[in-house]
Amino acid sequence: MPTPISHAAVGFAIAAWTQQAPPATRLCVAGAVCAALPDIDVLWSPLHLVGTSPFAHRAITHSLAFALFGALLMTAVFFRSEPWREQRSRIALVLGLALLSHGCFDALSRYSLGVEFFAPFSAQRFRFPWTPLGDPSGLAGQLIQEALVVFLPAVRIGWLGLRIRRRSLMTPP
Ligand SMILES: [Zn+2]
Numbered sequence: 001m002p003t004p005i006s007h008a009a010v011g012f013a014i015a016a017w018t019q020q021a022p023p024a025t026r027l028c029v030a031g032a033v034c035a036a037l038p039d040i041d042v043l044w045s046p047l048h049l050v051g052t053s054p055f056a057h058r059a060i061t062h063s064l065a066f067a068l069f070g071a072l073l074m075t076a077v078f079f080r081s082e083p084w085r086e087q088r089s090r091i092a093l094v095l096g097l098a099l100l101s102h103g104c105f106d107a108l109s110r111y112s113l114g115v116e117f118f119a120p121f122s123a124q125r126f127r128f129p130w131t132p133l134g135d136p137s138g139l140a141g142q143l144i145q146e147a148l149v150v151f152l153p154a155v156r157i158g159w160l161g162l163r164i165r166r167r168s169l170m171t172p173p
Pocket of ligand 1: 038039058062102106
């Protein structure tokens with residue numbers, strides 16, 4: 001997907017439904033940040049690194065190793081205080097899923113290079129056999145498709161997750 005905003009919406013939806021109820025806003029925001037984080041590699045795109053470089057687009061920052069490292073680091077930095085202590089493994093799992101979702105959605109796109117899921121151990125790039133994302137008619141079509149197929153449904157699903165899971169705890173049995 002071209003925009004980190006859609007990735008962030010997916011991360012928000014994942015965090016809204018997978019964390020311990022009631023969903024915490026802080027973890028929803030962290031999930032959104034984690035899901036967008038792998039595209040940090042565009043910051044050094046002006047260096048025009050070759051596709052085989054581990055720091056090229058959709059390489060190391062889109063790998064399983066980065067998802068694991070990023071989830072542990074984010075959990076340690078942003079969820080270190082006492083109230084989060086008992087939930088830390090679940091939080092790391094939620095953030096890991098959010099990070100992994102990025103590479104998976106990129107692998108569903110038909111443009112750009114594939115994703116180096118196994119960097120730094122392998123430079124092989126992968127794309128799923130089914131690549132519905134990426135409208136060949138151009139950028140505008142691509143953005144519209146992305147909004148309709150990914151962004152809006154993800155925001156809706158995340159918002160529903162917050163509402164339903166928070167309300168279910170408030171309703172007396
Ligand atoms: Zn990406």
